[in-house]
Amino acid sequence: MKSDHRLGRNFYKGLIGDAINILLAAAAYNFKRAMRALWLLIKIISESPFENRISLKESF
Structure with missing residues (x-):
């Protein structure tokens, strides 16, 4: 799970x-x-x- 979402390495210290x-x-x-x-x-x-391109000839 950690390696899937890049949680493997933690650069911050402590619980916070x-x-x-x-x-x-x-x-x-x-x-x-x-x-x-x-x-x-x-x-x-x-x-x-x-x-959905329609030519002008077909529209009138």
Whole structure:
């Protein structure tokens, strides 16, 4: 579990340092998930105009 989310090495000392390390790792994990979701949304939005292209001749 620790190596999966980069919790293996703790640079802070004591119990407060452990808590800070866990909070920062969780924040980074959530930020990574949010950026992945944003990237997928941008990808979907940028591809959608090209898939539904209708010529002007067919629209009138």
